Amino acid sequence: MVKFLSIGVLLVAFSAPLLAVEDYEDHDSMLMDHGDGHLMDMGGGMVMGQNADTLPGGCDSISETKEITVHAGHKYAEKFPGRMYAFDTQEFNFKPCTKLTVHFINEDHIRHQWMMHGLPKYLYPKGMFHLEVSGPAKISGTLILPPGDKTYLVHCDIAQHMEKGMKAQLKVGKGDGDLPSIPGVTAPTFADDYKATLPELAVKAQAQAKVDEAAAIKAAVAAKQAAADKQAGIVAKPANAPQDDSLFSGTMVIGLALGLIIAPFLAKKYQGMTVSEGVAFSFEKLSQLIGTVVKLLIRIVGFFFSKKNKALPSE
Ligand SMILES: [Cu+2]
Numbered sequence: 001m002v003k004f005l006s007i008g009v010l011l012v013a014f015s016a017p018l019l020a021v022e023d024y025e026d027h028d029s030m031l032m033d034h035g036d037g038h039l040m041d042m043g044g045g046m047v048m049g050q051n052a053d054t055l056p057g058g059c060d061s062i063s064e065t066k067e068i069t070v071h072a073g074h075k076y077a078e079k080f081p082g083r084m085y086a087f088d089t090q091e092f093n094f095k096p097c098t099k100l101t102v103h104f105i106n107e108d109h110i111r112h113q114w115m116m117h118g119l120p121k122y123l124y125p126k127g128m129f130h131l132e133v134s135g136p137a138k139i140s141g142t143l144i145l146p147p148g149d150k151t152y153l154v155h156c157d158i159a160q161h162m163e164k165g166m167k168a169q170l171k172v173g174k175g176d177g178d179l180p181s182i183p184g185v186t187a188p189t190f191a192d193d194y195k196a197t198l199p200e201l202a203v204k205a206q207a208q209a210k211v212d213e214a215a216a217i218k219a220a221v222a223a224k225q226a227a228a229d230k231q232a233g234i235v236a237k238p239a240n241a242p243q244d245d246s247l248f249s250g251t252m253v254i255g256l257a258l259g260l261i262i263a264p265f266l267a268k269k270y271q272g273m274t275v276s277e278g279v280a281f282s283f284e285k286l287s288q289l290i291g292t293v294v295k296l297l298i299r300i301v302g303f304f305f306s307k308k309n310k311a312l313p314s315e
Pocket of ligand 1: 085111112113156157158161166
């Protein structure tokens with residue numbers, strides 16, 4: 001009885017945390033303040049540029065207090081052809097001097113950031129407000145937006161994540177234009193070209209199919225003809241008869257004959273020599289032969305040049 005009871009208690013004890021677990025890890029309560037708006041935790045969560053109470057220059061007061069939740073992950077890129085990662089929102093708009101809290105939920109099993117650029121550097125280190133966490137996890141941070149109409153870049157700075165679609169723009173006031181390559185908002189700087197070449201490729205494929213069909217018909221006709229010939233007793237020579245590549249090719253026969261003729265002379269010459277003497281003798285003969293050939297060549301060349309140098313008959 002005690003055994004069953006203890007097993008039951010253990011089961012409940014172990015399943016409770018499993019049931020209580022959310023689909024992502026919440027880092028908000030784990031963060032440690034490192035000063036200067038820099039918060040970190042042991043789980044790899046990070047907030048930089050946290051500012052919940054210092055007004056940027058030009059703001060008399062906080063105009064609005066806003067809270068947004070931004071999701072990040074591969075699944076949000078599915079609606080953008082050629083993209084790999086994305087935020088669930090590509091464009092944000094707030095009044096100047098808004099106190100903004102961003103809850104960033106990274107749904108991928110990798111690291112993502114919500115990084116905002118171009119903020120006043122006297123208030124935000126390197127002009128950045130930055131949330132970062134390895135997912136699936138949630139992390140939150142607060143900043144006070146500057147005054148004036150300006151468009152800020154928001155992106156994930158992990159290598160290639162912005163290029164693969166994790167890019168957005170945050171307009172304060174009316175903003176000051178649009179940024180390029182915001183998925184679904186602005187045209188990409190370097191567009192992936194999928195549709196433009198499709199008709200061209202289709203035409204090519206059709207032409208190739210026609211060629212293949214013609215070849216197949218030709219082959220079938222040839223096979224039929226061959227069968228008919230066979231029936232009629234005609235033995236056709238294969239069109240591509242393999243070349244005679246037997247061991248005793250003409251060149252080899254000539255080589256063997258020459259060898260047989262020269263061998264007795266060489267045997268006489270090398271008689272009574274040691275191996276080294278034989279090699280030295282061979283080299284000597286070879287150099288003599290080369291010398292003779294070179295002399296002959298010089299003579300031939302000289303002969304031609306002397307002919308060319310002769311005065312041409314005058315007209
Ligand atoms: Cu990322």
